[in-house]
Amino acid sequence: MYAFDIERPSTIADAVKALKEEDAQALGGGQTLIPTLKQRLAMPSALVSLTGIGEMKGVCLADDGAVCIGGATNHATVAKEAAAHYPGLAGLAANIGDPAVRNRGTIGGSLANNDPSACYPAAALGSGATIITNAREIAADDYFQGMFETALEDGEVITEVRFPVPEKAHYQKFVQPASRFALVGVFVAKYADGVRVAVTGASENGVFRWSEAEAALSADFSAAALDGLTVPADEMIADLHGSPDYRAHLVKVMTGRAVTAAA
């Protein structure tokens, strides 16, 4: 690998300061970034590891009942510690990658990268989560801005993610077995004021809300409510694992399965 400097600050303030250096890049659990560096698809001159920041780790409950997850919390911890409060979210975390990846990869890293096939963006958008950074709070609806694009500014660090807990929720992932990413993944969450449906793995524009399904499911929370709907294949991802039509079809199938599993 090419040579770079690496810092391991122990506070958010020190991390933010280190990230002000030109060409500095935050390093979460590294499960995407380190392979990316090996291929030299990214070549920052300095890395700022966030794994030593205790105040960015852990799962807690806010006064309003929301589940708060520190940005440097790994997937295995979310799978364990969020299970009692938000099983739909914990179930998603428990199926990301493989066990060794779940012990390193972090929620903040996943959301900052916004891979179009990653699982966590579906949970954050499907839950209407709030992404909290060192500088501000960003609503999930404003945060995701396309494939690998987010509202984060250079040097901004996701310190916490706050999930309002729904009445029911489920994530259904059609696994691409080699990468363990979602070929298509759908997160369905039923809140008192309506249903949210977030789809990952399908669109060239990254995670998106399927608003027709949300309206239908808000009126009738059953897989049958989706019967008359179709998902347009325009702008769906085409690769050797699936055509746009195939992915569009999977979106509806996986949404139905998620509703059935949640109900």
Place this chain on the structure above:
Amino acid sequence: MASVTMTVNGKSVSGEVEGRTLMSDFLRNDLRLTGTHVGCDTSQCGACVIHVNGEAVKACTMFAVEADGADVATIEGQANADGSLNVIQQAFQDHHGLQCGFCTPGMVMSAAALLKENPTPTEREVREYLEGNICRCTGYHNIVKAIMAASGQDVSAIAAE
């Protein structure tokens, strides 16, 4: 260069590493603990699985500086104190859970992490836990069998396909 100090298989070790030094390279090149294998170096194969603070991780996908201060366990520390194979290793031998053996260090380390978390896993749970460990010889059946046996469960009903 940065100084790192960590505990590896119960012994305190120190070294000077570059920022880019992977944990797998530190173990293999600096500490000469070559039991941690590097199969793919792209986080796919799991041959380099070690335990850092008790958790299974891929040593090729973390930097050595990130393990500063950590308690690390590798395959070299798995045998019993008298040098005999531990329960998992012995089960791999008894049930022919390896052929070429390249993936075995990672398999044993993943199995140890699984059994610590879930002492009597189902066959399905074993197979799911090994999703990040690739073996190109065995077809997995005997690996699964070995891990089930190491957990003290009766494996006579598991087909040797």
